[in-house]
Amino acid sequence: MAGRPVLVRAANVLRQYDEAEVAAVWARLCGRLALGGLLVEGTCDEIGRRHVWVALGPQGPRTVTFATRLGSLERPSDLAERLPKALIHRNVPGEPAHAFLRDFDRAWASAAPYASYGARQRWIRAVRDLAAAGWPVTDGPARWRQGK
Template identity: 85%
Template sequence: MRATRPVGEVTRGTTNPNRLRRMDRWIAAQHGASLRRSEDPLAVDLGYGAAPWTALELLVRLRTARPDAEVVGIEIDPARVAAARPYAREGLSFAHGGFEVPLPGGRRPALIRAANVLRQYDEERVAEVWTRLRARLAPDGLLVEGTCDEIGRRHVWVALGPEGPRTVTFATRLGSLQRPSDLAERLPKALIHRNVPGEPVHAFLTDFDRAWAAAAPFASLGARQRWIRTVRSLAGPGGWPVTDTPARWRQGEVTVRWEALAPARR
């Protein structure tokens, strides 16, 4: 039989150690309970790039929640797979593939992480790719898809279950932040072209900047306290549907329900 061509396109492959630490820590904290319940604690690092650092780091961080977690790094470029295989170890392997997520034995992963993969695609492709990836998840699985800068200071991702998108998380190194809307350049492909007047994500970032400005007196207590005050204001009565708590806000994060930020229908 002829081999099936992997679905997708080769990415730039930019990889730096610790680039995805904010996303990984969020996954371990927020999805840890589900991972511990999983009969098959398998995670996929989809499109890990020119070097395998992100797959290695994902394994280490997931094992804080589930010591027997496994990670398979999947890359569409066979040369990158060959270069990564010397780094394989117990619980970590690498495979050639794309959005079809090829796994032996029909395994369905508890987690698929796709970071900085869809940025080069057209917005119209996002729904199709999300649908394909969600279909590969275990029943209680999670897909995390998003974008960050080269050293992981600013990151925005969407969390999706088998049923569809659930939340959007904004995460940043607070010491580098001038205003929350600085994160707009890292919006995932589903949202980045929607940061215009009339779209929910634009309204959210506008309110975020306004609340940040109002919280300026708290800057004397540090950027963390200003961020916490800002998010508390956003989540106040009649505000945005923030789903997390101050324990996550202290990490420079805020998570909002997808429905509140989803693109307006046209």
């Protein structure tokens, strides 16, 4: 359809909404996308060092991306405060968001010896360990080295 956006980016917008409103807003925004379009919705800190976003199409969520300036990161769960509204209240024991961050912290701790090669190498190793543990990690080292 002509005149429909291919990409909508909403950073720090839905943070102000009630959690119960998020699904309807996602559906409304995705319903206005061009065929094959994408909604990127998430939360970042004030200077863009930490950002977590969900990529959605008309069928719903596709991916969740955790991105950070690696030099500012003590552990991956530091990104929890930047979870999108749909996930921030899910960071509790028994929920997948919590399990993911817990496992990411464990992988980060296990990758500590790689820190001598730099934060990027440690991050890459931790993400590889997450993938090996069965988490559905996408892309590869070229993207992971960017802190995503």
